[in-house]
Amino acid sequence: MEEQMRSVTVRVPAKVNVQLAVGGARPDGFHDLANVFLAVSLFDEVTVSPSDGLRVTCSGPDADQVPLDRTNLAARAAELLAARHGIAPDVHIHIAKDIPVAGGMAGGSADGAGALLACDALWGLNSSRAALLEICAELGSDVPFSLAGGAALGVGRGEQLTELPVGGTFHWVFAVADGGLSTPAVYREFDRLNEDVRVPEPAASQALLQALRTGDTTALAAALANDLQPAALSLRPSLAATLETGMEAGALAALVSGSGPTTAFLTKDEDAAQTVARALTASGTCRTARVTTSPAPGATVV
Numbered sequence: 001m002e003e004q005m006r007s008v009t010v011r012v013p014a015k016v017n018v019q020l021a022v023g024g025a026r027p028d029g030f031h032d033l034a035n036v037f038l039a040v041s042l043f044d045e046v047t048v049s050p051s052d053g054l055r056v057t058c059s060g061p062d063a064d065q066v067p068l069d070r071t072n073l074a075a076r077a078a079e080l081l082a083a084r085h086g087i088a089p090d091v092h093i094h095i096a097k098d099i100p101v102a103g104g105m106a107g108g109s110a111d112g113a114g115a116l117l118a119c120d121a122l123w124g125l126n127s128s129r130a131a132l133l134e135i136c137a138e139l140g141s142d143v144p145f146s147l148a149g150g151a152a153l154g155v156g157r158g159e160q161l162t163e164l165p166v167g168g169t170f171h172w173v174f175a176v177a178d179g180g181l182s183t184p185a186v187y188r189e190f191d192r193l194n195e196d197v198r199v200p201e202p203a204a205s206q207a208l209l210q211a212l213r214t215g216d217t218t219a220l221a222a223a224l225a226n227d228l229q230p231a232a233l234s235l236r237p238s239l240a241a242t243l244e245t246g247m248e249a250g251a252l253a254a255l256v257s258g259s260g261p262t263t264a265f266l267t268k269d270e271d272a273a274q275t276v277a278r279a280l281t282a283s284g285t286c287r288t289a290r291v292t293t294s295p296a297p298g299a300t301v302v
C-alpha cells in the first residue's frame with residue numbers, strides 16, 4: 001500500500017516523422033535535420049516507486065528486447081536528474097511497453113522522457129519545463145519531443161523544438177515489422193547512398209506545415225516525406241511489399257516511420273484505417289498492424 005501510494009505513473013506517446021529532411025553528416029557524427037514530429041496514440045507507461053537502488057523492469061510483448069541495465073534510457077534519465085540534484089537515483093522504474101522496440105517510433109525516447117517526468121514528481125523536485133527539456137536533449141535527439149507531444153518542428157539534430165499547431169485529427173495505421181533497425185546504421189546507409197550527392201540544407205515544407213495547421217488529410221498525404229526511407233529500404237528491402245500492400249488497401253500515403261522498420265499509412269478516416277490494418281495483417285508482410293490517431297498529448301502524469 002505504501003509502495004502504491006508513493007508511485008507515479010506517466011503515459012508517453014510514440015511518434016511518426018511526417019517530414020524528415022536530413023542534411024549532410026556533421027563533424028560530431030550527427031546530421032542536421034528538419035524533423036516534423038507528430039505524436040500518435042500508441043503509448044508506453046512508466047511507473048516509478050522508491051527502491052533500495054536503481055532497478056528497471058519491463059512488461060509487454062516486446063519486453064525481452066528492452067535492456068534492463070543502465071543503458072536503458074529510462075534509467076539514464078533517472079540518473080541524470082538525480083545527479084543534477086545531488087540525490088541518489090534509488091527508484092524502481094517499471095515500463096509497460098506498447099511502442100514497438102527499435103521501430104523508428106521513439107519508444108526508448110518515450111521511456112526516457114516518461115521516467116524523467118515521473119522521477120521529478122516522485123522526488124518533489126518541481127523542475128521547470130526548460131530544465132526538463134535540457135535533460136531530454138542530453139538523453140537523445142528525439143527525447144525532447146517525447147516530453148512535448150502534439151506536433152513540433154525539430155532542428156539541429158532534432159532536439160531544438162518549435163511547437164506546431166494542428167487543426168484536426170489524422171488517422172494512421174502502423175505496420176510493425178519483425179525485428180528492429182539500428183538508427184545509427186540507417187544514418188550510415190543514408191551517408192553511403194548520398195556519397196556523391198550534394199545534400200541540400202534541410203528545410204521544413206510549407207505545404208506540410210499548412211496541411212497540419214488546417215487538418216487537411218489529403219494535403220498531408222501529398223506532403224509526407226522521409227529522407228531516411230531509401231536507406232531503410234536498402235537495409236530492409238522487404239518493406240517495399242508492406243508499403244505496397246497498404247496503398248493497395250486504400251491508404252492515402254505510405255512511408256517508413258523515421259529510421260524504420262515500422263511503416264506508417266495515412267488514411268482518410270477510422271473505417272479506412274481498419275480496412276488497411278486488416279489487409280496488412282492478412283498479407284503476412286508485417287508482424288502486426290496498429291490503428292492510431294494523431295496528434296497525441298506528450299508525457300502526462302496519470
Ligand SMILES: C[C@@](CO)(OP(=O)(O)O)[C@H](O)COP(=O)(O)OP(=O)(O)OC[C@H]1O[C@@H](n2ccc(N)nc2=O)[C@H](O)[C@@H]1O
Nearest residue numbers: 029030031104105106140141142157183184187257258259
Ligand atoms: C531517426 C530519428 C527520427 O526522429 O528517430 P527514430 O526514427 O530512429 O526513432 C532520430 O533522428 C533519431 O533520434 P535518436 O534515436 O534520439 O538519436 P540519438 O540517440 O540522439 O542518436 C543516435 C545516433 O543516430 C544518429 N543521428 C541521430 C540524430 C541525428 N540528427 N543525426 C544522426 O546522425 C547518430 O549516429 C547518433 O549516434
Ligand SMILES: Nc1ncnc2c1ncn2[C@@H]1O[C@H](COP(=O)(O)OP(=O)(O)O)[C@@H](O)[C@H]1O
Nearest residue numbers: 071072073101102103104105106107108109111
Ligand atoms: N526504454 C527503452 N525501450 C526500448 N529500447 C531501449 C530503451 N532504452 C534503450 N533502448 C535501446 O535503444 C534501441 C532503440 O530503441 P527504440 O527507441 O525503441 O527505437 P527507435 O530509435 O528506432 O525509435 C533499442 O534497440 C535498445 O537497445
